Amino acid sequence: MDLSELDRDSTGRCRLNSPVPAVCRKEPCILGVDEAGRGPVLGPMVYAICYCPLSRLADLEALKVADSKTLSESERDRLFVKMQEDGDFVGWALDVLSPNLISTSMLGRVKYNLNSLSHDTATGLVQFALDQGVKVAQVFVDTVGLPDTYQERLQKRFPGIEVTVKAKADALYPVVSAASICAKVARDQAVKNWHFVEKLQGLDADYGSGYPNDPKTKAWLRKHVEPVFGFPQFVRFSWRTAQSILEKEAEGVMCVASPTGRTH
Numbered sequence: 001m002d003l004s005e006l007d008r009d010s011t012g013r014c015r016l017n018s019p020v021p022a023v024c025r026k027e028p029c030i031l032g033v034d035e036a037g038r039g040p041v042l043g044p045m046v047y048a049i050c051y052c053p054l055s056r057l058a059d060l061e062a063l064k065v066a067d068s069k070t071l072s073e074s075e076r077d078r079l080f081v082k083m084q085e086d087g088d089f090v091g092w093a094l095d096v097l098s099p100n101l102i103s104t105s106m107l108g109r110v111k112y113n114l115n116s117l118s119h120d121t122a123t124g125l126v127q128f129a130l131d132q133g134v135k136v137a138q139v140f141v142d143t144v145g146l147p148d149t150y151q152e153r154l155q156k157r158f159p160g161i162e163v164t165v166k167a168k169a170d171a172l173y174p175v176v177s178a179a180s181i182c183a184k185v186a187r188d189q190a191v192k193n194w195h196f197v198e199k200l201q202g203l204d205a206d207y208g209s210g211y212p213n214d215p216k217t218k219a220w221l222r223k224h225v226e227p228v229f230g231f232p233q234f235v236r237f238s239w240r241t242a243q244s245i246l247e248k249e250a251e252g253v254m255c256v257a258s259p260t261g262r263t264h
Contacts, residue, residue, distance in 0.1 A: 001080075001186055003096070006044070007195040010233050011100040016186070017093035018084065020132050024091055027053040028137035031129060032175030033122045035142070036068065036183035038114070040210035041239040042217060043191040045102060047095045047121045048183035050175055051134055056089040057175070065177040067170040068184035080185045083178060092182045093128055095121050096190060103238035118144040123157055130158075138162045140176050142169040198232040212241035225249045 005014040031051035038045055052060050068076055083090045105112040129136055143150055143165045151165035170180040208216030225245055231237050
């Protein structure tokens with residue numbers, strides 16, 4: 001998986017996709033949506049879609065895809081490779097959202113919360129598949145927020161498609177499981193190979209799970225907070241865990257407006 005675009009610019013987002021199988025432009029397809037990395041304070045959030053013709057769903061199920069959280073890293077990698085090998089009927093696309101994009105969205109003057117960002121990213125990926133010529137007939141989505149509200153929103157956005165939004169959809173529908181695997185493989189690779197643009201002294205790559213309640217992650221955050229400039233771009237500085245450390249370890253900054261209206 002080539003994440004070089006994220007390496008070149010780790011402040012925004014990047015999209016990756018497989019070639020669209022020819023059969024997916026001819027036959028009605030089923031499409032699953034899931035994400036990885038929604039909760040961590042470190043690293044990107046990755047949304048993924050996976051799709052295949054309804055006539056080949058049994059072949060996708062035969063791969064023994066499952067919720068990525070129940071699989072080991074090696075099992076996820078193996079299944080992703082298998083999906084790539086079966087590119088004559090399986091397609092996928094990813095949207096990788098950097099920690100910086102997530103935090104600046106959430107803390108901007110116009111608030112853009114994580115649920116809205118998630119919903120819009122998922123919607124964008126479904127639309128991307130349609131724009132690529134995929135004949136999407138059914139969409140299954142692992143919910144963010146209330147399933148009924150989310151499903152109604154997606155159904156209005158895509159009136160010609162049958163939409164199902166469920167909690168734990170990644171454990172219920174193989175096509176969502178496949179999307180879950182794509183998302184998790186991409187996030188694991190991004191975290192493992194993160195390109196730090198900052199010149200950090202004594203950089204420690206052992207940052208634990210990245211989740212806010214992980215003692216190892218908290219220790220890493222405390223070690224790598226810079227008193228003036230804060231955290232490296234690997235950190236979601238909008239997370240309460242990061243903000244608490246900034247309040248304790250970093251210097252306060254005051255912005256003062258001059259008579260000309262400029263801030264200093």
